[in-house]
Amino acid sequence: MDYNQLFEQIKAKKSFLCVGLDSDIAKIPPHLLQLEDPVFEFNKAVIDATAEVAIAYKPNIAFYESRGVEGWKSLEKTIHYIRTSYPDIFTIADSKRGDIGNTSQMYAKAFLETLAFDSITVAPYMGEDSVTPFLQYEGKWVVLLALTSNKGAYDFQFFESEGMKLYEKVLEKSQDWGNARNMMYVVGATKAEMLAGIRRIVPDHFLLVPGVGAQGGSLEEVAKYGMNAHCGLIVNSSRGIIFADRTENFAVRAREEAFKLQKDMERLLVEGKVL
Numbered sequence: 001m002d003y004n005q006l007f008e009q010i011k012a013k014k015s016f017l018c019v020g021l022d023s024d025i026a027k028i029p030p031h032l033l034q035l036e037d038p039v040f041e042f043n044k045a046v047i048d049a050t051a052e053v054a055i056a057y058k059p060n061i062a063f064y065e066s067r068g069v070e071g072w073k074s075l076e077k078t079i080h081y082i083r084t085s086y087p088d089i090f091t092i093a094d095s096k097r098g099d100i101g102n103t104s105q106m107y108a109k110a111f112l113e114t115l116a117f118d119s120i121t122v123a124p125y126m127g128e129d130s131v132t133p134f135l136q137y138e139g140k141w142v143v144l145l146a147l148t149s150n151k152g153a154y155d156f157q158f159f160e161s162e163g164m165k166l167y168e169k170v171l172e173k174s175q176d177w178g179n180a181r182n183m184m185y186v187v188g189a190t191k192a193e194m195l196a197g198i199r200r201i202v203p204d205h206f207l208l209v210p211g212v213g214a215q216g217g218s219l220e221e222v223a224k225y226g227m228n229a230h231c232g233l234i235v236n237s238s239r240g241i242i243f244a245d246r247t248e249n250f251a252v253r254a255r256e257e258a259f260k261l262q263k264d265m266e267r268l269l270v271e272g273k274v275l
Contacts, residue, residue: 001090001118002139003181006206007230009055009088014266014275016231017258018056018092018208019046020238021078023063029246039067039074042250044081046242049255053262056090056234057082058208079115090234091118092143092208097134098123104133112137119143121186121208124170128177135178142183146170147198149188149211171201180204187226189217189235195225203228210236212261219261223268231274237261 010016023039032038047057059078064071082091097107097120111120112134119141122131134142147157147167157167164172171185180202187198189211198207207226211217212235219235226233237257245253269275 001088001141003206003230005088006055006090009090010231010269011275013053013055013262014269015053015055015262016233016235016265016269017050017054017261018058018090018234018236019050019054019241019258020094020210020236021046021057021059021063021242022238023059023074023242025063025067027243027246029248029250031248037070037074037077039064039071040077040081042242043074043078045251046254047078047082047086049251050241050258051086051089053258054089056092056236058092058094058236058238060238061093061095076115079117083116093117093120096121096123096145098126098130100126101129101133104130108134108137112140119184121145124174131174132177135182140182142178143208144170144174144183144185146185147187147191147194149190149217153188153191168197168201171198175202180206184208184234186210189219189222192218192221192225195222199226199228204230204232206232206234208234208236210238212237212240219264220268223265223272227268227272227274229274231269231272235261235265 021043023043025039028042032042035041064075093111111117121143122134124144159166184206187207187209189209209222212219241254241257244257
């Protein structure tokens with residue numbers, strides 16, 4: 001999926017919502033556990049309930065890998081279901097990979113070729129040769145970690161040298177490797193006030209913004225400081241949607257929560273003169 005196709009999805013759905021499929025088998029509704037693949041059935045129901053307003057789905061790979069072969073099967077079935085049933089929806093493998101060149105090549109093949117995700121989250125710490133293997137796939141995207149929402153972000157990301165914080169250096173240097181058509185950045189919603197400065201460095205790139213909802217990030221603040229003429233935002237919500245209810249009514253509640261966010265997003269897109 002290219003930049004323009006993603007923007008067309010945003011305009012058509014009047015939404016920039018990504019639903020995070022952090023599908024912890026310990027938290028899914030108990031009545032699903034009797035099924036052959038409860039995680040896939042859970043994901044399928046959530047996807048069907050939210051596809052009308054979701055422009056992206058982001059499985060958190062750790063929740064699948066932790067279950068071994070069975071978890072990997074659930075992931076394969078989930079991404080296949082999205083690709084075949086909703087081919088216009090963007091997919092993100094949230095795996096935060098990044099290693100020396102040969103290893104990154106294999107990670108890239110696993111997620112961008114074998115599983116055929118549209119994009120993958122990548123940790124930039126090891127530099128250019130750990131990131132560029134993911135950029136070799138035409139029509140695929142790297143979503144590079146820049147500024148995260150977690151407490152530990154302050155351990156390294158704000159380290160300052162020569163007047164520039166480390167996360168700012170990541171944003172600046174990585175533009176030598178990719179561009180706004182094949183690279184996005186992760187910027188946590190709880191750091192929304194820093195989006196204005198980030199936009200001065202990367203004015204045209206899409207930003208994947210987790211942390212809205214359960215983690216306390218403000219959608220209004222994210223839009224105020226981060227939206228550009230093409231929206232430029234993919235805002236992720238996971239727990240607030242997928243675990244809104246643990247009864248047989250879970251898919252209905254997931255849909256309700258997704259539509260609530262979409263209504264707010266539509267208003268913000270109009271206010272930002274994107275629509």
